Amino acid sequence: MSGAAHPVPRAPRRRRALPGGLWLPVAVLVLIVAFAVFGHWLTPFAHDQSNLMARNRPPVWLGGDWTYPLGTDRLGRDMVARLVTGTRVSIGLALAGTVIGMILGTLLGLLAARLRGLVDAAVMALVDLQASIPFIIIALGVLALYGNSLTVFVALLGVFGWEAYARMVRGGALSAHAQPYVEAARAMAVPPAVIDARHILPNVANLVIVQATLNFPQTILLETGLSFLGLGVQPPLTSLGQLLGDGRDSLARAWWLAVFPGALIFATTLSVCLIGDALRDRMDPTLRRG
């Protein structure tokens, strides 16, 4: 980025993807997304439809039957339906949170770089503040104060991680502002917003996308973690974290109730991490972690 500030180029830090390359994580991710989107065709039941006559059924290969291929929970709710809804909610919330954080951080970063002075100082102070306390503690504090609703929860997931985008975009934008073509645009009285959109943003877009692939798995972990604790997504809605938290209570009797949602979470975060690592190596080998 700013060549003057770092006269010695850093050695590129390469991270090795798993042997076998990138196709495996991409395939796994596609499968999981397909499961979330089309999974409801696999089962006639709704995720919150209970059948007290069919409680605690095991999966089909452990003595269950094909009515409930993955078994049922203690209220007789179909695990296929619950996993489909849980995956949909977890991925949907994490996507929403990532996009909100990305937009918020990018806008504030651009603004800080354009206006400098007080605005810049205020944005950077907020960045430092958020980076200095583990976010789950902030999130729990907010949930205690304002109670839990889906709005508060989505807002929290959105606020999570914005500071990394803001810091990164501000850095990139500051060096872009020093470029002759930006000066030329300013001299021709191009409005600041247009300069940001046309001339600054393309400089930082790559970094923002790479950051999003880092942020997305973390957002999934935050959402599933809070839902696991019973402080995130509330019934009747469900998420993978909440399913895992429910399954924990019957671990001794029915391990699959916890292991299936947990494995889905892990498969999702792992494949996105691997794809993100590969993207980062390809797009910008000198990128440092924010």
Added chain:
Amino acid sequence: MGLSAGFILGRLLRLVLTVWAAVTLVFVAVRLSGDPLAVLVPPDLPDALIAEYRARFGLDASLPVQYLRYLAGIAQGDFGISFRTGGPASDLVLARIPATLTLAGAALAVALVLGVPAGIAAATWRGTAVDRVLMAGAVFGYAMPNFFLGILLILMFTLWLGWLPSGGFAGPASLIMPALTLGLAAAGSYARFTRSALLEVMNAPWMRTARAKGLSWRRQMLVHALRATLVPLATLLGFTLGAMIGGAVVTETVFAWPGIGRLLVVSVAERDLAVVQMIVLLAAATMAVANMTVDLLYGLLDPRIGTQRRQGR
């Protein structure tokens, strides 16, 4: 060593400012969330009684007076009354500190003992199967949700093998699984970090000299290369602490570990504000102290950092 009094004083001042900012922010957030009394008393109480409660909790004073009282209270260790137990919030929180410190210390040991040697091995045998397997393991550790890891450990070692207790705080055996759960993710980042830091210094001139002198591999690594990675490792230590505070919340809940994290989860669920507020402040203060310590460590590990200011003048 090279630490100037001005450097230390500057860091101390920053520490005080950070903690004050956190304390003030919590005050503002609590007041913004509405009338604190609304959570405390039933809404259909007679006005006279409500006024009495208001006076008892000091909510009848003006906001600046409330703020000053609040600051004075915190300075004296008074964080308010828990309305779950009716006792001081600080008693509840302080009683939980030993359990959390034990867990965090053990987890840090796991992270260091597993992570740093793995990073050294990966850097030494760079590009080989050893490197690949270790780094794949590190990515696994990074992507694995600690609540799921904890549950898998309970399944395996408690329910199937019957070797370890599933939770509680009784004897060293009960510490093993929580410490592994909390420490493994950090071990992954230590391994990645040690590896890349070592690879960066491997080709430095002093390393070439060490090789040319015919020093043993062990001496090259431990004395020359590893020493140069101490400063970046100290940074990572600060980051890890934050991740561990966050991870402890979940891990303690999974293993019914009687620490601060579990107390926080219970208090949030019951909206016991005084306790939540104290734990949030404690986390902020811990992070601020850790950051200051890391800064001071920099100065000790790399004498150029602590004295830079004086040279600049």
